[in-house]
Amino acid sequence: MLIKTIFLLFFALSSLPAAPIEKSPFPRPDIVIYNTTDSVTCRNIIRSIQSLHYSQKELDDSMSSKILTKYINTLDISKHFFTKNDIKNFEQIRYKIDNSLLKGDLAHGYIIFNLFLKRSFERFVYIITVLEDWEQKLNFTKNENISLTSEGKPWPKNKNELTRLWKKELKNNILNLKFQKKDNKEISKILKKRYWNRLKRLCKINSKDAFRIYMNAVTTSFDPHSQYFSQSVSDNFDIQMSLSLEGIGVVLQNEFEYTKVVRIIPKGPADKTKKLNPGDKIIGVGQNIKEEIQDIVGWRIDEVVKLIRGPKNTFVRLKIIPANKKGNHDPQIIIIKRDIIKLEEQAAQKKIVEISANKHTYKIGIIHIPTFYRDFKALQNGKKDYKSTTQDVLTILKELKQENINGLIIDLRNNSGGALKEANQLTGLFIKSGPTVQIKSRSGRIAQLNDPDPTIAYNGPLIVMINRMSASASEIFAGAIKDYNRGLIIGTQSFGKGTVQILKTLSRGKLKLTNAKFYRVSGRSTQHQGILPDIEYPYIYNKKVTGESSLKDALLWDMSKQAYFKPYKNFSSILKILKEKHIKRKKQSIGLKYLSERYQLALKTYELKKLSLNEKKRKKQIHSFDKIKINIKNKLLISKELKPINNIKDIDADKIEDDFLLKETEFIMVDFIELIKNKNYHW
Structure with a gap:
């Protein structure tokens, strides 16, 4: 019937x-x-x-x-x-x-x-x-x-x-x-x-x-992070969570007839190429260097994953439509060498730079944290020296202190989160003691994670860098540093994922459900709004298509009760001066102008409502955008005393590896150090 x-x-x-x-x-x-x-x-x-x-x-x-x-x-x-x-x-x-x-x-x-x-x-x-x-x-x-x-x-x-x-x-x-x-x-x-x-x-x-x-x-009508995984998708989810996948290190999802890159796993093969970004659409996959690229438009996600996954040290070629493009007249082909994504490669890394200013040379320590990791297996086996973000950063801080650094930058750009307890314990390295995050359950009960240890591993000037892809645990750490006035937050608005999910096994597949929400110690939620920086940088990622606020039916921002905590002296007296100095440099920086112009062009491309189907007009439309791209790139090349390009195909031929945003952060740190010398700041 x-x-x-x-x-x-x-x-x-x-x-x-x-x-x-x-x-x-x-x-x-x-x-x-x-x-x-x-x-x-x-x-x-x-x-x-x-x-x-x-x-x-x-x-x-x-x-x-x-x-x-x-x-x-x-x-x-x-x-x-x-x-x-x-x-x-x-x-x-x-x-x-x-x-x-x-x-x-x-x-x-x-x-x-x-x-x-x-x-x-x-x-x-x-x-x-x-x-x-x-x-x-x-x-x-x-x-x-x-x-x-x-x-x-x-x-x-x-x-x-x-x-x-x-x-x-x-x-x-x-x-x-x-x-x-x-x-x-x-x-x-x-x-x-x-x-x-x-x-x-x-x-x-x-x-x-x-x-x-x-x-x-x-x-997803309840919220975008609540999802049902069929058995085949569930199996792929389990492999992804174990980080034992031999592939390229990306998280994918179907978006209508396309396969979209949702997340790049830090230090994975795709991340190392620096050519694949969240929001990119994969339209073709080819094995090795010379085999024909298969058109995968309309394919199921499990079929695409099987095609991309493969043995270590083999190559896969991806034909992609970059996230900032409308239409697919000019797809790019990326070659990626497959590998196993290892926990060690996702470890925090350090470097020291020296900046001269006002007859002084300052040593700036930089710690890049790709993810908040913890070797749960080693921990369960009772190993005391298990690998974790906090343990590794603590070791690095001891090394940096021996180098007599004057300031510290923690780079959380593109860090999509990880172990919540690591965000809590990492915060504890920089504050005396107190709560670091609040977790509110559906019943309204609020639990706190605390740093009970009064020891401070580093008590000097601190800057935390974030961007639109900094999410979850990254936002908890950055939010705590901001609320305690422990350091400056610099970059762009973060992702805004302030919810907690549980995974329930069903008789067929799995169900991921949102069952709690994060709140900063100030009572402000990280959900939807994310962390707003003290000094804002040009955007790299289009916030209209990335971040929690771009997701339909995302839970909204709200506030909870403020936790009891003792913040340090705020930076209001010097923040205005830091911003003025930054704006002055920004006007003169070719690199920052380049990033800003490139983002504005990406926005303009994204906001295109229609494309001409008249061949001559379409060609003119494409040529117009290509001309702008070439002009933007040539300003940068000329400033570096490099040969300008004439063809759009050469747009990425001369790779300029300078991290303009990190360089500007180093300058802000020097300003920060000099401004707080006589301001009675103690951490």
Whole structure:
């Protein structure tokens, strides 16, 4: 009866007639149907959310509406599959999903998913058919555009509007390949292969995929960090958490038809290349140096992971669309040597620089901390000398003190967090004693982590560097240093992840749920807002697409009770002077101007709403952006007395390794040291 109901509802919702199966030369996806195991797992997920999730939001009509919107956007964010009439039909179930989920009834989700499969099939068939003689059918002199965002756009009225969108998609892909210097024969071959492969993969989609996607629309409606992992995704998650993966050291996720880089694991193979960034989209993967790069657009995440993963000392080539680009006319190819990501390579590292100013030479110690690590296995085995961030930094501090450093910079840029206890203990190296972070459970109970040891490992001038990718444990440490007035925070607004997740094993897969929230000792949450620097630097990462505030349904910033703690003397009397000196240098610094101009161009590119499908106009559009990029780079090259470039392909040929932000931080540290000499600062 259930199967019959799904079939009837599915075809009732579909406004497009199905092509006769026996006459179609194309493989067709099966209709997906849920089973008893899916229903049981669904009920377990819902019960877990209701009893464990921090927000304590009810699964009511309001949440039902949110889940439907989230699910539709997950399947069709670009508005290329569903019509206005489909959306009207979906409205009939907008306030019924909650009651269905409580009973383990997945019919609503599967009906929509089956319609999505049907439209995806029709889209691929249409595009493959047009590709047979696209040179005659498609006109690249027409003045038309392809929209790069669906925000504010109405849903297509009917099938004719859908096919117009599909045609524009194809024209855009053809133009992208034309500007990669591919001839028409190559373009046909590449795109036919791409869309046939995507059609074949569409036909492999099964009930488990539908269940995972639907359940994640449910969990992420409560907050973006609550997720359901199917068994295959769960296995990959376990490997990632163990850090024993032989691969390239990246965390990936599906974003519509693309594979997106979410995080770069510090000191991993990808991190060492300095060419891959969070937000980049991987569109192709090739093995070794010369093998053909496979188009992976539309692939499942587990299939992409299998392709990228491989034995140590072998090479993988990635074709990527950088995060700051719209369209894919100019993808980049990155070669990465696979390796095992070792804990030792993620260890804190030090260096000393000497800066001369006002007839003095100052020694500045710099400690780079890629992650907050702790060798839990060694700790469980009773080893006293287990490897950890705090132990390593303590050793480094002793060495730096012997070198008589005048100031210390702790670099937490791109540090996405790690062991919470390490953030607590590391803070303890710089303060006398007291609380370092507060953790609020869903019941409202507040627990504190404290530094009970009055010993201070370093009591000199301190600066902590952060950026948009500094998250979680990094924000706890930086927030404590800021609240205690123990040091200056310099950089950009941090990520803003101020929540705690637990992992629950289900009969099939795992469930990650947000069950607590972090608060600084001042009572301010790190959630959403992150840590705001005392002195702000130019952004490197687009904060509109990175950070907690860019995530839909992220828990909001709020405050809790202030903990009892004794801050040191604040820096208000000298901070204004430090800012003035920084601004003066910034105006004269070619390096900082370069970073600022590059970021502004990335923002401009990101904010593009449309691309021309007129070949001449598109070429002009691309040339205009390339000219700006070359101009920005040449200002920097000329300042370094290096040869300027003329071709966009040479944009990365002359790598300039200077860390302009770290260099400026060193200058700020010297100003800091000189300003506090007679200001009675003691730590």
